[in-house]
Amino acid sequence: MTKSKLVLVTGGSRGLGKDMALRIAQKGHDVLLTYHSKKDEAEAVVQEIEATGQKAAALPLDVGDIGSFEVFIEQVGQALQTVFGASKIDFLVNNAGVGLYVPYAATTEEQFDMLMNIHFKGPFFLTQKLLPTLADGGGIINISSGLARFSNPGSSAYGAMKSAMETLTRYQAKELGERGIRSNIVAPGAIETDFGGGRVRDNAQLNAQIASVTALGRVGVPEDIGGVVAFLCSDDARWINAQRIEVSGGMNL
Numbered sequence: 001m002t003k004s005k006l007v008l009v010t011g012g013s014r015g016l017g018k019d020m021a022l023r024i025a026q027k028g029h030d031v032l033l034t035y036h037s038k039k040d041e042a043e044a045v046v047q048e049i050e051a052t053g054q055k056a057a058a059l060p061l062d063v064g065d066i067g068s069f070e071v072f073i074e075q076v077g078q079a080l081q082t083v084f085g086a087s088k089i090d091f092l093v094n095n096a097g098v099g100l101y102v103p104y105a106a107t108t109e110e111q112f113d114m115l116m117n118i119h120f121k122g123p124f125f126l127t128q129k130l131l132p133t134l135a136d137g138g139g140i141i142n143i144s145s146g147l148a149r150f151s152n153p154g155s156s157a158y159g160a161m162k163s164a165m166e167t168l169t170r171y172q173a174k175e176l177g178e179r180g181i182r183s184n185i186v187a188p189g190a191i192e193t194d195f196g197g198g199r200v201r202d203n204a205q206l207n208a209q210i211a212s213v214t215a216l217g218r219v220g221v222p223e224d225i226g227g228v229v230a231f232l233c234s235d236d237a238r239w240i241n242a243q244r245i246e247v248s249g250g251m252n253l
Helices: 015-026 039-051 066-084 109-133 156-179 195-202 204-212 226-232
Strands: 006-009 030-035 056-060 089-094 134-143 182-188 244-247
Touching: 006 015, 006 066, 015 030, 015 039, 015 089, 015 226, 030 039, 030 066, 039 056, 056 066, 066 109, 089 109, 109 134, 109 156, 134 156, 134 226, 156 182, 182 226, 195 204, 226 244
Parallel strands: 006 030, 006 089, 030 056, 089 134, 134 182, 182 244
Antiparallel strands: none
């Protein structure tokens, strides 16, 4: 039987991150997930994972607070020992994020800095600080967005940060390849979640507009994404490296 891998998923308490965590567990892997404020939701995901027979734990993390990473790394080390009986993680999924929909002309420096810290600077340095804890032969899965390929008014800062993550992914693959570490990035299209206040899910007009420009004729749901991330955490994806994989049903082709 293949030994369970250990996957760290940031923002794993709800939405896309929750589905990623559950699908990874269904693949037979253990999951360490993080949450920002919803501890109860995170613990519920832990219980769902444990019900599959895999090990799981949840830790608090504000990915936009770079100064908190040292303490977080210590907590990861403790969880590895006490919950998982391990010394390394095999995969890191940089999923945690927030939405912002503001016209370019109205975007403030504070809003820009908030997005940069959460979507680029945070993942940049969190991954860097976790490198000693990431096993050789493991992998990094970053999360981008279709908004890095096509442009929807109101997402200039967010789309720019995701484009930066796509470039970083290639550099990670190049520089960490000597350790056998792969780095890829998954770019979801518009998904029905509570992300960004649930606008794609709850705004019927927007939902219909997105469906009309998507080849498969509907808006995405979280279950469309998690399995792709879980696949990248498997040996079946061992020769996929430095790739941007868009999972959007063919949006804005």
